[in-house]
Amino acid sequence: MLNFQTEQLRTFVAVLEAGTFDAAAGQLHVTASAVSQRIKAMEQAAGQVLLQRSTPVAATPAGVIVLKLALQLRQLEADAAAELGIGGRPGGGTAIPVVVNADSLATWFVDALAAVPEEAGLTFEVLREDEQHSVAMLRSGSVMAAVTASADPVQGCSVAALGSMRYRAVASAGFLRRWFPGGFDPALLRAAPIIQFDRTDTLQTNFLASVAGPGATGGQHFIPDTVQFAAAVRAGLGWGLLPEAHCREGLRSGRLAELVPGRVTAIPLYWQRWKIQSAALDLLSSAVGTTASAALGQPEAPVEARTRLKRWGPAQTPSGNSA
Incomplete structure (x- = not known):
């Protein structure tokens, strides 16, 4: 049975967060030698190397397991101290790390953070990653929760359905007149330029295949920024799928038009969080x-369901669109 001491686990986290033994020593107000001795003692107890002595320091596969233990212990300590009235608030002064996709950040997730009771004193570190990496981050313990497209719970996590992010394939009115002078024709769609978020973005490619069949695409613009992605569509650089909240006003004003009116692509989203009794995580999960x-x-019908969400990136709301 492992018998890590609390100060060892705190040191372990400090080294990974600071990136070097010396930096961690400065944060902990101890010598670099003391930090090294604590890590060596942990590795002897585990019977394997836990940290790669690189720059910055990185966790080995075994170290990833220990990191998750250390971070969970830190959160539980903070929650217990708050309940005992000796540690202030549930957050314990440490930002709660969560990973979220860009379109959720740009449309509703910040509102969820704002809905957490202010008196709780919680702070958050929001990370942006795609679905595969978000799951890996949950496994490593580097985040406590995630908005993800994966319904399969990571070991040690619970999962709850959040609903579906809805997208519509749109383009500027001028773009449609230029590329489809006789009206929209699926056969012409392959030649029309596409706005892609990045090279892992499958939303547009899947829509194209469903409308025009499989095959090569025309020109592609890659705009890895939520704000500029929507701006590129509005500017007529190409067509793309936008969250309904980001294209609703453009559709009302006539600046944007749907390629296939009424066609919706729905991406199911899920909330995964550590399966521990934590007041801070409970507050966040409730707000989310x-x-x-x-x-x-x-x-709502008609809906084209997708099981993977590939557009992830910066968290900002495009100007000119209203939620």
Whole structure:
């Protein structure tokens, strides 16, 4: 049975967060030698190397397991101290790390953070990653929770459905007149330029295949920024799928038009979080669930369901569109 001491686990986290033994020593107000001795003692107890002595220091596969243990212990300590009235608030002064996709950040997730009671004193570190990496980050313990397209719970995590992010394939009115002078024709869609978020983005490619069949695409612009992606569509550089909240006003004003009116692509989203009793995580999860329910709701027919979400990136709301 492992018998890591609390100060060893704190040191372990400090080394990984600071990146070097010396930097961690400065944060902990001990010598670099003391930090090294604690890590060596942990490795002897585990019977294997836990940290790669690189720059910055990185966790080995075994170290990833220990990191998750250390971070969970830190959160539980903070929650217990708050309940005992000796540690202030549930957050314990440490930002709660979560990983979220860009379109959720740009449409509803910040509202969820704002819905967490202010008196709780929680702070958050929001990371942006795609679905595969978000799951890996949960496994490593580097984040406590995630908005993800994966319904399969990571070991040690619980999962809850949030609803579906709804997208519409749109283009500027001028773009449609230029590329489809006789009206929209699926046969012409392959020649029309596409706006892709990055080279892992499958939303547009899947839509194209469903409308025009499999095959090569025309020109592609890669705009890895939520704000500029929407701006590129509005500017007529190409067509793309935008969250309904980001294209609703453009459709109303006539600046944007749907390629296939009424066609919706729905991406199911899920909330995964550590399966530990944590007041801080409970508050965050409650706010996320309530906000997502109001923002996402249930998809309406016709719906083209997808099981993977590939557009992830910066968290900003495009100007000119209203939620």
